[in-house]
Amino acid sequence: xxxxxxxxxxxxxxxxxxxxxxxxxxxxxxxxxxxxxxxxxxxxxxxxxxxxxxxxxxxxxxxxxxxxxxxxxxxxxxxxxxxxxxxxxxxxxxxxxxxxxxxxxxxxxxxxxxxxxxxxxxxxxxxxxxxxxxxxxxxxxxxxxxxxxxxxxxxxxxxxxxxxxxxxxxxxxxxxxxxxxxxxxxxxxxxxxxxxxxxxxxxxxxxxxxxxxxxxxxxxxxxxxxxxxxxxxxxxxxxxxxxxxxxxxxxxxxxxxxxxxxxxxxxxxxxxxxxxxxxxxxxxxxxxxxxxxxxxxxxxxxxxxxxxxxxxxxxxxxxxxxxxxxxxxxxxxxxxxxxxxxxxxxxxxxxxxxxxxxxxxxxxxxxxxxxxxxxxxxxxxxxxxxxxxxxxxxxxxxxxxxxxxxxxxxxxxxxxxxxxxxxxxxxxxxxxxxxxxxxxxxxxxxxxxxxxxxxxxxxxxxxxxxxxxxxxxxxxxxxxxxxxxxxxxxxxxxxxxxxxxxxxxxxxxxxxxxxxxxxxxxxxxxxxxxxxxxxxxxxxxxxxxxxxxxxxxxxxxxxxxxxxxxxxxxxxxxxxxxxxxxxxxxxxxxxxxxxxxxxxxxxxxxxxxxxxxxxxxxxxxxxxx
Numbered sequence: 001x002x003x004x005x006x007x008x009x010x011x012x013x014x015x016x017x018x019x020x021x022x023x024x025x026x027x028x029x030x031x032x033x034x035x036x037x038x039x040x041x042x043x044x045x046x047x048x049x050x051x052x053x054x055x056x057x058x059x060x061x062x063x064x065x066x067x068x069x070x071x072x073x074x075x076x077x078x079x080x081x082x083x084x085x086x087x088x089x090x091x092x093x094x095x096x097x098x099x100x101x102x103x104x105x106x107x108x109x110x111x112x113x114x115x116x117x118x119x120x121x122x123x124x125x126x127x128x129x130x131x132x133x134x135x136x137x138x139x140x141x142x143x144x145x146x147x148x149x150x151x152x153x154x155x156x157x158x159x160x161x162x163x164x165x166x167x168x169x170x171x172x173x174x175x176x177x178x179x180x181x182x183x184x185x186x187x188x189x190x191x192x193x194x195x196x197x198x199x200x201x202x203x204x205x206x207x208x209x210x211x212x213x214x215x216x217x218x219x220x221x222x223x224x225x226x227x228x229x230x231x232x233x234x235x236x237x238x239x240x241x242x243x244x245x246x247x248x249x250x251x252x253x254x255x256x257x258x259x260x261x262x263x264x265x266x267x268x269x270x271x272x273x274x275x276x277x278x279x280x281x282x283x284x285x286x287x288x289x290x291x292x293x294x295x296x297x298x299x300x301x302x303x304x305x306x307x308x309x310x311x312x313x314x315x316x317x318x319x320x321x322x323x324x325x326x327x328x329x330x331x332x333x334x335x336x337x338x339x340x341x342x343x344x345x346x347x348x349x350x351x352x353x354x355x356x357x358x359x360x361x362x363x364x365x366x367x368x369x370x371x372x373x374x375x376x377x378x379x380x381x382x383x384x385x386x387x388x389x390x391x392x393x394x395x396x397x398x399x400x401x402x403x404x405x406x407x408x409x410x411x412x413x414x415x416x417x418x419x420x421x422x423x424x425x426x427x428x429x430x431x432x433x434x435x436x437x438x439x440x441x442x443x444x445x446x447x448x449x450x451x452x453x454x455x456x457x458x459x460x461x462x463x464x465x466x467x468x469x470x471x472x473x474x475x476x477x478x479x480x481x482x483x484x485x486x487x488x489x490x491x492x493x494x495x496x497x498x499x500x501x502x503x504x505x506x507x508x509x510x511x512x513x514x515x516x517x518x519x520x521x522x523x524x525x526x527x528x529x530x531x532x533x534x535x536x537x538x539x540x541x542x543x544x545x546x547x548x549x550x551x552x553x554x555x556x557x558x559x560x561x562x563x564x565x566x567x568x569x570x571x572x573x574x575x576x577x578x579x580x581x582x583x584x585x586x587x588x589x590x591x592x593x594x595x596x597x598x599x600x601x602x603x604x605x606x607x608x609x610x611x612x613x614x615x616x617x618x619x620x621x622x623x624x625x
Contacts, residue, residue: 002048006230009041013223020215028075034219035068038226045229052391052407052435053238057229059102064225067095071218089154096161103168103189106237117303119171120296121256124289126167128259131285133159135266135278158200162193172237179233188224191217239389239435260289310444313340317448321455326570327354330455337448338431341441348433349404354414354456355427373398374428379411386413387446389438403432410438412449414456426456463570470571471496484559484579488515490567495574504559504581506552515577520548520556531575534563546582558582 016037019030042061046054070091169189173182195217202214228234263286270276317337324330331352338350353370377396380388392400392409403409412429429449431438438445471487484504487496492515502508505518519527526545533543542564548556560580566572 002230002232005044006227009037009226009230010223012037013219013226017219017223020219028072031071031075032068034222035064035071038222039064039068041226042229045226045231045234049232049235051235051238053105056102056105056238057234059098059105060225060229063095063098063102064222066091066098067218068222070095092158093154093161096158096164099189100161100164100168103165103172103185106172117296117299118174120292120299121252122171122174123167124256124292124296125259126163127285127289127292128262130163131262131266131281134281135270158196162196165189166193179231179236181228181231181234181237184224184228184231185237188221188228191220191224195221239391260293263289310341310441313337314444314447314451316340318451321451324455324459326459327456330354330452330459333455334429334448334452338445341444341448342433343437346433346437347404347406348431349402349406350432351399351402351430352452353428353430368427370399370402370430371427379428386415387411387442387449389435389442392432399430403430406432406434408433408435408438410442410445412446414449414453426453426460466571467573486515486577486579487572487574488577489574492516494518501579504557504579505549518549520550523547530561530563531565534565534575542576547579549579 013034016030016034020027020034023030039061042057042064046057046061051057070088073088073091166189169186173186195214198214198217202212263282266278267276267282270278314337317333317340320333320336321330324333331354334352335350338348342348351370353374354368355371355375373396377399380390380394388411390409390411392403392406395403395409410431410433412431414426414429429445429452431445483498484501485496485498486494486501489495494509494513494515497509501518509518515527516524527547530543530545530547533545537543542562545561545563547559547561549559550556558581560582562578564576566576567574
């Protein structure tokens with residue numbers, strides 16, 4: 001769809017542009033149509049693609065309209081309306097601040113604290129270059145006898161506006177990602193500057209002629225700005241970038257020092273020649289450059305203080321995470337650390353979705369519903385990093401609701417090995433808030449996510465070690481016991497069985513044996529009832545029942561069952577089932593009859609009677625296949 005829109009827009013601009021050169025007498029109407037089409041393309045592209053910040057694009061559309069009004073007035077018969085050139089100049093001069101503000105808004109969005117200091121350095125370089133251009137080129141040209149003071153002031157304003165557009169365009173090119181929209185914006189700005197230079201030269205040489213080569217530059221500027229807004233990549237121009245390295249390269253520092261030396265050098269040269277003609281310009285340029293350098297130093301000091309404060313907060317958070325004993329304590333520590341990293345009073349939301357590393361996690365215990373939602377609807381890839389700043393609107397509605405519908409979300413994968421992008425993650429840390437604030441703390445949140453990953457990994461390994469130690473201890477205690485202790489997970493796999501189970505069954509349990517493999521098929525439904533009853537009962541001994549277990553010789557043995565649901569216990573995470581043999585081999589007849597009478601009066605026995613196929617259960621039935 002975007003390709004078709006761009007193709008149609010390009011064809012329309014080509015037809016309108018040809019009319020400017022073929023019929024110069026209708027240039028006013030042609031430029032009006034060109035400006036409206038270009039501004040309309042910016043509006044359509046902004047509405048269709050919905051960038052994070054739409055204000056920069058609205059400012060560019062306003063600049064295009066101002067320029068189109070100026071071109072329409074300039075292309076009309078100025079001999080009829082003597083005020084037309086003045087009104088056109090006002091529209092042209094209004095275009096420069098609108099365009100500059102739009103580009104600066106994009107640079108401001110892309111550039112957080114470190115990158116914004118680079119912008120100040122670039123402005124310092126530009127002031128030095130503008131001073132040299134004024135002293136060597138613009139000043140002597142504007143002193144020509146054929147220009148009145150109004151024309152000289154207008155050309156000087158055009159020169160300053162062009163410098164502003166040049167600086168912001170260069171900064172946008174250095175800060176924004178290389179995509180079609182950025183290239184078209186830069187091409188349109190440079191085309192405008194080239195056309196302005198040609199207009200200034202034509203004005204100094206005798207006058208501007210409509211339909212000349214200079215109009216091609218203005219036409220290209222209109223076309224490129226409209227096409228830039230129609231590209232889907234225009235969304236990325238307003239996405240905040242991550243904080244970059246604040247260290248200045250040596251060549252950058254040398255260039256900054258040379259720029260600061262230009263004003264006194266120019267003053268020294270003019271004083272040596274005997275007449276200082278540009279003292280005011282030199283003083284203004286030096287004042288502006290000094291203000292820029294002082295602002296740069298103040299921002300560097302502020303950045304250092306913020307970095308020290310973030311480091312102190314991260315140290316406190318890491319200490320809390322080291323002492324965390326379970327997932328809830330990790331989650332509380334992460335919430336507290338993010339609240340300290342975010343500016344005070346700024347709305348934000350934190351969600352720590354932890355994937356249960358063990359298969360024993362059950363719904364409502366180990367499984368995090370947000371983690372399950374993220375697994376069903378994976379987040380966009382972060383590329384070469386485990387962290388990415390996303391627009392909240394692209395996430396699942398349930399996630400957006402948990403993040404309070406805030407505009408941006410910082411998604412951090414919880415991985416132990418940060419260098420391995422294929423390393424399975426333990427979960428995801430989601431921090432929602434304002435785009436620029438999240439971009440400023442992205443590295444800190446990534447460090448926090450790494451520490452949380454290590455804490456979760458440590459807790460999981462400790463739990464696993466404790467479970468295995470407990471099972472080994474239980475195996476030692478029950479080695480000679482006639483009662484059988486079995487631990488099964490939520491998939492009904494036998495994770496642990498005391499040695500006496502093999503004695504009463506007469507066979508060794510195979511690997512991955514399930515509860516259905518050791519209980520007779522007719523009792524499977526009752527097993528489900530028993531497990532459900534163990535979840536509801538408040539008795540310490542759990543739910544009681546009796547099952548039938550098949551032996552290799554085809555006979556069945558009746559066992560008394562006591563089942564406890566300990567899935568919420570981090571050290572167990574399963575059902576603990578105690579079995580006692582009620583057949584002639586395990587108990588006497590009187591004891592067996594008394595136990596069976598007691599069990600017959602239990603709720604489990606009533607469920608058994610109501611279940612199908614229970615009346616015909618006899619000890620002589622065939623064994624479970």
